[in-house]
Amino acid sequence: SAVISQKPSRDICQRGTSLTIQCQVDSQVTMMFWYRQQPGQSLTLIATANQGSEATYESGFVIDKFPISRPNLTFSTLTVSNMSPEDSSIYLCSVQQGGQPQHFGDGTRLSIL
Amino acid sequence: GENVEQHPSTLSVQEGDSAVIKCTYSDSASNYFPWYKQELGKGPQLIIDIRSNVGEKKDQRIAVTLNKTAKHFSLHITETQPEDSAVYFCAASRWTGNQFYFGTGTSLTVIP
Numbered sequence: 213s214a215v216i217s218q219k220p221s222r223d224i225c226q227r228g229t230s231l232t233i234q235c236q237v238d239s240q241v242t243m244m245f246w247y248r249q250q251p252g253q254s255l256t257l258i259a260t261a262n263q264g265s266e267a268t269y270e271s272g273f274v275i276d277k278f279p280i281s282r283p284n285l286t287f288s289t290l291t292v293s294n295m296s297p298e299d300s301s302i303y304l305c306s307v308q309q310g311g312q313p314q315h316f317g318d319g320t321r322l323s324i325l
Numbered sequence: 326g327e328n329v330e331q332h333p334s335t336l337s338v339q340e341g342d343s344a345v346i347k348c349t350y351s352d353s354a355s356n357y358f359p360w361y362k363q364e365l366g367k368g369p370q371l372i373i374d375i376r377s378n379v380g381e382k383k384d385q386r387i388a389v390t391l392n393k394t395a396k397h398f399s400l401h402i403t404e405t406q407p408e409d410s411a412v413y414f415c416a417a418s419r420w421t422g423n424q425f426y427f428g429t430g431t432s433l434t435v436i437p
């Protein structure tokens with residue numbers, strides 16, 4: 213399966229600031245997904261990022277708050293903008309290629325003060 | 326949309342005993358059901374999956390069963406070991422490249 217690297221692994225940020233999370237894959241993949249996992253909770257899909265097209269956002273998530281880039285088949289970024297304490301979560305990227313299941317990175321643990 | 330329910334939310338078993346986690350789903354069009362294990366500080370790791378044309382799948386100590394008529398599927402772990410302690414998530418999807426709908430997770434503790 214693909215090896216997925218996320219950076220940073222964790223961060224503590226001040227409210228009102230923005231943070232960009234990177235997701236790097238060691239092979240080309242068609243589909244990349246960004247999830248949020250709030251403390252002790254399940255995974256909620258933020259958006260699907262396919263190369264060459266705009267990201268598709270799920271209900272409750274908007275591009276102004278979570279802009280996503282997908283410049284090529286091995287890389288994507290998620291920005292969490294104008295952060296508030298409610299944005300404290302684990303942010304996970306996952307990848308999917310062909311008929312294979314989704315595989316996840318280890319996530320970015322974000323705390324907002 | 327799909328709604329996946331998972332039970333129990335917490336489960337404690339003695340080492341060597343079996344553990345069973347159950348999920349139900351609502352969308353009859355779902356036909357792919359993966360299970361993920363998440364250890365502390367890590368991302369979810371796929372441990373087993375099943376497609377709707379199969380009723381049961383086994384991989385060593387782990388097995389998954391699917392009842393499409395009743396819309397439920399279960400994870401079975403036999404001969405549990407302390408390293409099985411983690412949070413387990415079930416999910417349902419129409420296919421592997423489509424959105425996954427996750428259950429709420431089960432925190433499994435295996436007591437040595």
